[in-house]
Amino acid sequence: MSLTRRLFTKLSLATSSAFLLGIGSASAATFTDEELCYMTAEELIPLFKAQKLSPVDVLKAQITRYEAIGKKTNSVTYTHFDTAMAQAVESEKRYASGNPRALEGITVGIKDEHHDTGWIVTRGSVLLKDAKMDHADPIVTKLKEAGAILHIQTTVPEFYMSGVTYSKLWGVTRNPWNLKYAVGGSSGGSGGALAAGLCTIATGSDMGGSVRLPCAYNGLYGYKPPFGRVISQSTLCHFSGTGPMARSFDDMVTLQNVLSGQTPGFPATLPRKEMAHDYASIKGMRIANLGSMGLVPLSKEVAAEHAESIKKLESLGAIVEDIELQIDWSEMVNKFIGGVLAGPMGAPLAADAKRADEMTTYAAYFAKKAANPKLGSTQAADFELYVNETYAKIHAAVFAKGYDAAIMPSLATPHVPADYDLSKEGYVLEGNKMHKSFILALTVPWNVLNWCPVVNVPTGLSSQNMPMGMQIIGKPYADDTVFRIAHAWQNVDPNLYKANKLPDFRNN
Template identity: 30%
Template sequence: MSGELNWLSAREMTRRFAGGELSPVDVLDAVLAQLHRVNPALNAICLLDEPQGRRLAAEAAERWRRGAPLGPLDGVPVAIKDTAHVAGWPTRIGSHATAAAPSAEDTPGVARLREAGAVFFCKTTTPEFGWKGITHGPLTGITRNPWDTSRTPGGSSGGSAAVVAAGVVPLATGGDGGGSIRIPAAFSGVFGLKPSYGVVPNFLGPLGPLAVYGGLSRDVADSALLLNVLTQPDARDSFAIPDRGIDYLDGLDAGVAGLRVAWSPDLGFSGADPAVVAGMQPAIDALVKAGADVKQVDLDLSAAQPVLEVIWGASHAALVRDFDGAQLAALDPGLLRLVMSAQDISASELQAAYAEMRALSQAMHAFHRDYDLLLTPTIPITAFAAGIDTPDAVRFPQWFDWTPLTWPFNLTRQPAASVPCGFVEGLPIGLQIVGPMFAEQAILRASRCVEQACATGARPALRAGAS
């Protein structure tokens, strides 16, 4: 029984809590048992606070006993990515340079989860300052993929994706500044949604409008439920849009009939694995069968890469600008190379990059006059060896060279999701579904359609393959 608890959805947990069939305390016991079983192989968490988790679970159990839950996530265990503040826990962001002192307040998304009664018991690993699309670094070491522990789970929300995929928690938080929710969702075989900028209140960070707060789950409906919580207002974010009162679970099964959908296998970039591109076809066929009008388009966004490189480099250089020599020397070598190479970026170059970013956003706004949604592979390759920054330094010199289909939509601020759609040689692949600004509901409906057609029910066995 306890083993099956690890694979329940958040919605099923609270349904059973309400019926008295299950207690949040029982769920947390199963969660901790699974975590202790799998984490030695995955290295997916960087902080564990069992006493707090047990206290929060017991409080939630008492609320359900009284018939007075705080909300639809009361008692549900949620793992928190260590780029967010949790009051009473340190925020290390994968770096030796950060303080080990506890944070004084919650990040907005964490505050909403706390108000909803979610059970916090751990923080998940991230590369240093979330700078790359894989999860390893000097503070926390190498995080591994549950489907093949010789491979990376992706990043920077790699620890979160790994614990969701491995049956530890139904939900985990993440942040996405260049694909950091969608990359690990694709590599780890889970669902991840990057909301439109401004939909989820957040603290403004060095990446500005590129970065948003969100989460990962094993099914689409759980992410819709999570979004209902995360989108609640927070006065600390003056850039958040006004609360629109949307229930993202409403209409989730309404389908995609009549939607105009574009398909691009590469967005004009090279290097896609033909097997990964071919692996998208069942998902595309499912959308067509459900009534969507899907057409392949010639959409080339490759000219945006220099824009991303300038903004990414300048943002991270600004983040470490006050570091002394010892702190710089302790950085992830790849991050150090990035910030050193960005030292010569001028103010005019940075402003020109932001102007190009706005132009790209406007171009995609025009594109969506003709198409309700855009489909691409999330990542054009499968998960590669854990502990390295790129699978091929000649073909893909930097992390953004092998993730060219995710970061354009951080530049444009659009919502985008990665939904599992199959496997290539035993490794998960994901279909990316992109919408115009504030089209999360359409993305969720399309993702649900793909999920219903492509979900296999397979669970990772934490096997180790050849790297």
């Protein structure tokens, strides 16, 4: 890890001034609280190691920021500032003694799914508002063992069943780039907290786009690993898994390397795979542009931004070619929902269906579907057949023809209301009446085919100051390929969270 030129120059000047004034070293006073809140782990760790900055300083700055703007975005469920400060003090001591761990002193926003002992995990539902955990889950255990500071839990839609984040229990989570719009879901609180500068990195999980959507809506790097790359307690639900969310490529890599690997007692996890921070040029790589695959219409802005993204990849030496693939979204969503609800994830929803009147409308919608007595092995078998047929179709059009990877937008439009209800019809996009669940259409295919690794990269800002994103998709378990392309993307990315490209919490 290395300092950015901006921070190196600023720190050098501050250190010179400190020397002239007879002060031993530069300190947190060198940086504003806002700078501390938005610095990446890649920038922070060298400063921690050089003892030019302390994890305590960063945590204090992020607590102050939460107290100042936390209510605007509403991305946090519970805070753990006292235990986090103790963790930060311990990290400070470890840097002083020269034995830091991989994430020593780095603050992590924790999705309301992962948990430490004694934490309440609500899954966004009033039905679970007092559900206290009697153990730490493997994700949090890995983070603590790596020296991370766990100071906030982040909001989710009820039962993780939406691509935007609001619930009866926690209210509406709003996007720091424009409060009118969504942060995505289901890891929406993690995305919003990162965009607001409340944490340095964050955890997410992805069942239908739940890492990639919040990353696209918030201008972040995010990774949906192939099934089994990161520990999953849902051993029979191939479409779900945990992944990293970050404001930079390197931070995404660092967090992924901590999350990756097996834990005793959990069989559905592959051996640890260490991802590199540096990769060869993408010159000569063949990339298939899938567009929207006919799933949903794209807004004019998204289509134009995606065309510019293709030009950027070509400027890096990649060969990008359009591929015609037509996949029916209505069929896919019906098969996907049937397969999900017919399996282990549907059982708890069905059991709570009698309390649907206490749920948010979209959660009640899915709970009632899960309780349908006609739902069962037929839908599960239909979904399995559909998975195989869909992969065969994509493989024949892309990977069998020698393409190294594929790309497509992450969103049809970033201009989705923060409280959009995907259980109701009525959204019209530039004259097109959209399927009620259109917000998930471009990400779900890669949960249906969850063996394919996918990175979301930020591509730019819309006319309404909302981020947009692009998915980089690899063949099954080709993690290195998508990371190689995402690494190259840094040379052309929009540099959000730098200089004057910070969220301004507008509401229009």
